[in-house]
Structures are given as structure tokens and as C-alpha cells.
Amino acid sequence: MxxxxxxxxxxxxxxxxxxxGPRRGCSxxxxxxxxxxxxxxxxxxxxxQGLQFGRVFTDHMLSVEWSRAGGWGRPRIRPFQDLRxxxxxxxxxxxVELFEGMKAFRGADDKIRLFRPELNMQRMxxxxxxxxxxxxxGVAPPGQALLFVILCPVxxxxxxxxxxxxxxxxxxxHTRAWPGGAGHCKLGGNYGPTIALQRAAQARGCQQxxxxxxxxxxxxxxxxxxxxxxxxxxxxxLELVTPPLDGLILPGVTRQSLLELAxxxxxxxxxxxxxxxxTVLAALAQGRxxxxxxxGTACVVCxxxxxxxxxxxxxxxxxxxxxxxxxxxxxxxxxxxxxHVPSEWAQPL
Ligand SMILES: Cc1ncc(COP(=O)(O)O)c(C=O)c1O
Numbered sequence: 340m341x342x343x344x345x346x347x348x349x350x351x352x353x354x355x356x357x358x359x360g361p362r363r364g365c366s367x368x369x370x371x372x373x374x375x376x377x378x379x380x381x382x383x384x385x386x387x388q389g390l391q392f393g394r395v396f397t398d399h400m401l402s403v404e405w406s407r408a409g410g411w412g413r414p415r416i417r418p419f420q421d422l423r424x425x426x427x428x429x430x431x432x433x434x435v436e437l438f439e440g441m442k443a444f445r446g447a448d449d450k451i452r453l454f455r456p457e458l459n460m461q462r463m464x465x466x467x468x469x470x471x472x473x474x475x476x477g478v479a480p481p482g483q484a485l486l487f488v489i490l491c492p493v494x495x496x497x498x499x500x501x502x503x504x505x506x507x508x509x510x511x512x513h514t515r516a517w518p519g520g521a522g523h524c525k526l527g528g529n530y531g532p533t534i535a536l537q538r539a540a541q542a543r544g545c546q547q548x549x550x551x552x553x554x555x556x557x558x559x560x561x562x563x564x565x566x567x568x569x570x571x572x573x574x575x576x577l578e579l580v581t582p583p584l585d586g587l588i589l590p591g592v593t594r595q596s597l598l599e600l601a602x603x604x605x606x607x608x609x610x611x612x613x614x615x616x617x618t619v620l621a622a623l624a625q626g627r628x629x630x631x632x633x634x635g636t637a638c639v640v641c642x643x644x645x646x647x648x649x650x651x652x653x654x655x656x657x658x659x660x661x662x663x664x665x666x667x668x669x670x671x672x673x674x675x676x677x678x679h680v681p682s683e684w685a686q687p688l
Contacts (some may be wrong), residue, residue, distance in 0.1 A: 365410035368403055378418035390494040392637070401488040405473050407481075419489070434528035435481060437466040441592070442493070442636055443688075446678025450687035454636075454676050458592045466524040496638040502665070504644030504658050505633070507549035507561060508540035509616070515550040515560060516587045522559075523586050530563070537562065545647055547633070552587055556616035559587050564633030564641060565594035568614060569607075569664050571627040578608035579664070593634040596684065597668050616648065623653055630662040631655045639672050640665040 378398040385395045400419045404412040430436040441459045444452050467473065472484055497503065513536050515529065516522020522529060533548065540548050547562035558566055559582050567581045579601050584590050601609045622628040631643040642657040642665050657665065674680040678687065 365412070368411040368414050370414070372413045373416065374413055375416045376418065380418075385492065387492070387494060390492055392493050393491055395491055397490045397492075400490075403486045405484040405486065407483070411473070422485070422487075429481060430527075434526065434531075435470050435472065436527050437463065437470060437472060437525055438527060439463045439466075439525055440636055442676075443490075444676040444678070444685070446676075446687070448678050448687075450678060452676060452678055452685035452687055454672075455592050455596065455684050458595065462525060462590060462592075466526055469521050469524045470526060493637075496641075502642050502658070502662070504642040504655075505546035505561075506544065506645045506647065506652075507547050507643055508536070508543055508545040509549040509551055509556075509558075509646050509648040510536065510539070511551045511556050511616075513548075513550075514552055515548075517552070518586060520586065523584065523589060525589060529589075543647060549646060549648075551616060555613070557587075558582065558614040558616060558619060560589070561633035561641070561643065563589075564635040564638070565589070565591040566614070567594075567597065567630075567632050567634060567640075568619065568622075568628065569630040569632075570622050571629070572608070573627075576608055577606075577629075578610060580610045580612055580614060582614055583611040591634055591636075593636060593639060593672070596672060597634055597640075600668065600671060620648075620653065623655065628655065629660040630657045630664050632657060632662065632665045634668075639669045 381398045396419055398419055399416050401414060401416050403414045406412075424431065439459045439462065441453060441456060444454065446452055472481060515533060536548050540546070547564075549561055549566075550559045551557060552559050558568075560566055565581060565588060567579060569577070569579050572578050579597075581594060581598065582588055598609060598611070601607070619628070633641040633643065635641070642662050643655050644657060645652055645654045647653075671680075675682040675685050678685065
């Protein structure tokens with residue numbers, strides 16, 4: 340499932356809006372106002388075996404228009420269709436847009452569950468604030484905005500439950516986010532510029548980019564996933580570490596869930612702290628690193644098999660260790676998402 344907002348209005352209107360003061364009109368919209376127009380030409384259902392992410396969409400989409408003068412309009416479910424945008428649309432020129440992504444799971448009981456959707460909505464609110472889009476606003480630079488929700492069916496990320504580990508290209512000459520920037524928001528502008536390095540990673544035989552930051556070459560994220568390291572500290576204690584929410588990384592719903600689960604289990608140390616490349620390579624060299632994996636809605640967890648850094652390949656022994664922790668996280672979260680284990684994190688709709 341994806342949601343996005345796009346604003347229409349050049350910057351001069353924005354300044355005027357600020358000067359005019361608080362907006363009038365509807366500050367919210369409700370499901371009871373929903374208008375439904377059904378598609379007259381529904382397409383055949385796709386083969387569930389051959390689904391590719393983001394290729395096939397449902398026959399309908401939800402959209403809600405917003406304007407500074409009128410606030411939110413009525414929510415509408417309509418046949419899936421192209422958008423019409425003014426060529427000066429600020430989403431196209433200045434990336435005044437945001438998106439969110441979450442999954443709906445059909446459970447063993449045939450009920451549909453969303454996984455912690457309130458966390459996605461809170462993140463969406465924070466992204467909206469960063470680019471001055473509604474619903475966060477009293478005074479909004481954009482004059483018009485469109486909220487739309489589109490859905491596409493997806494198959495299992497690891498078919499048959501078999502993990503395939505990824506290799507990472509760590510190139511310190513590129514950075515995804517920086518202090519004071521917007522790396523913690525899910526804004527389109529954070530993603531487009533990463534595609535070239537992702538292609539470079541693939542050309543070097545890696546599947547993902549390991550994003551580094553600063554002179555200490557801090558490990559921040561893996562592609563579009565948060566990063567976890569499970570190791571023995573120098574004093575021998577077992578510890579799970581993930582980079583802190585310092586503005587450089589996206590606060591993942593999965594990241595938060597893994598941290599909460601691990602803290603609840605209380606079986607090993609759990610820390611949100613910096614991961615300098617030197618410290619990670621030392622742990623690898625000393626055989627202390629057990630597992631490294633990414634986390635995200637698409638895969639839940641994705642094991643890392645090695646890092647290409649300064650022309651040298653560093654194997655990471657995640658698979659050699661099971662990976663016990665990554666597999667446990669995947670099992671526990673999937674059981675919740677598919678309704679095998681009741682949880683307030685995934686209530687039937
Ligand atoms: C840059 C980035 N980091 C991490 C994540 C993982 O977040 P989540 O667990 O909410 O899917 C995502 C995906 O949304 C992402 O785009």
C-alpha cells in the first residue's frame with residue numbers, strides 16, 4: 340500500500356498563504372463522507388506466483404483533494420487513473436511531496452490486518468511538516484495538495500522462507516542524509532538521488548548500498564532499510580545495535596518493532612548507538628560479529644553476507660550463524676502480521 344501527497348502551487352503563493360494567516364475550511368475528512376465510483380472495466384486478477392512489487396495495481400484508488408481555501412474535500416474511491424498535474428506543480432520541481440508504504444496481510448483466519456499503521460501515520464505527519472504539506476498545517480505554503488492511496492498485491496519477499504543474503508557496497512564518497520537535513524522523513528527527494536549509487540552497487544556485484552556518514556564512516560542504513568548488528572562486545576556480552584534516530588536515518592516501523600521485541604525478551608543487550616566502520620571491521624576481524632541485517636516493511640529482515648569497502652570484500656558470517664536472531668525476528672513478526680499470534684500491533688480490520 341502506498342500513500343502520497345503532491346502539492347500544486349508555486350512558491351509565491353506560499354508566501355501569500357503565510358501572510359494571510361490560518362487556513363479556513365475542513366480540517367479533516369471522514370470515512371462516512373466516502374464517495375465510491377466503481378470501475379466499469381475491472382482487470383483479471385494477476386497470478387499470485389508472478390507478482391512483482393509495484394507493477395500491478397488494484398482497479399481502484401482513494402484520493403482526497405486539499406486546498407488552502409477549502410481544506411480537505413470528500414474522500415473518493417475511483418477507478419485507478421493517471422493524475423493530471425499543472426506543469427508548475429511544486430512536487431515536480433521542488434519535490435514538495437511525500438509518501439508512505441505499508442502492507443496489509445491476509446491472515447490464516449482470512450481477516451485482513453495492517454501492521455502498526457498508526458506509526459506510519461505519525462511518520463507521514465512528520466514528513467508533511469518538513470515540506471509544509473497538510474494535514475499538519477495551520478498555515479501552508481502549498482495552495483493545493485492531493486492525498487492518494489494506491490494498492491498493489493505482493494508475494495512473499497523470500498519465497499519458501501529461504502533467506503538470500505545481500506552484499507553491500509560501502510562507498511564513503513556518497514552520503515544519503517546529513518545533520519540538519521531531511522533523511523528522517525519519507526520524502527521523494529531522499530530517494531531519486533540514490534538510484535545511481537544503487538546501480539553502481541549492482542555493477543560491482545552487490546545488491547544494496549551501505550550508506551556511510553562522516554569522518555568516522557558511520558554505518559547508517561542499508562539501501563532503504565534500517566541496519567542491525569548482532570555481536571559480542573569486547574567484554575564478551577551479546578548485544579544488538581542499531582544506529583540512533585539522529586536525523587540521518589528513517590525511523591522504521593520494523594526497526595522500532597525489533598527493538599521493542601528484543602527489549603521485551605531481555606536476553607541480550609540492546610543499544611541504539613553509532614556504528615563506525617572501523618569498529619565493525621574490528622569486530623569482524625576478531626570473529627565477534629554474529630549477524631548483520633537490514634529491516635523494513637517489505638522484507639521484515641534481510642541478512643547481509645558481505646561488504647565491499649575500499650576495494651576489499653569483507654565477508655559477514657550472518658548465514659553461518661543461522662541467522663538465528665534474524666530468523667526469530669522474521670518468525671515472530673510474521674506470526675503477528677498473519678494473525679497466528681494475537682497482538683495489538685495487528686488488529687483485524
Ligand atoms: C530509507 C528507509 N529506511 C528504512 C526503511 C524501513 O522502514 P519501515 O520499517 O517503516 O518499512 C525504509 C522504508 O520505508 C526506508 O525508505
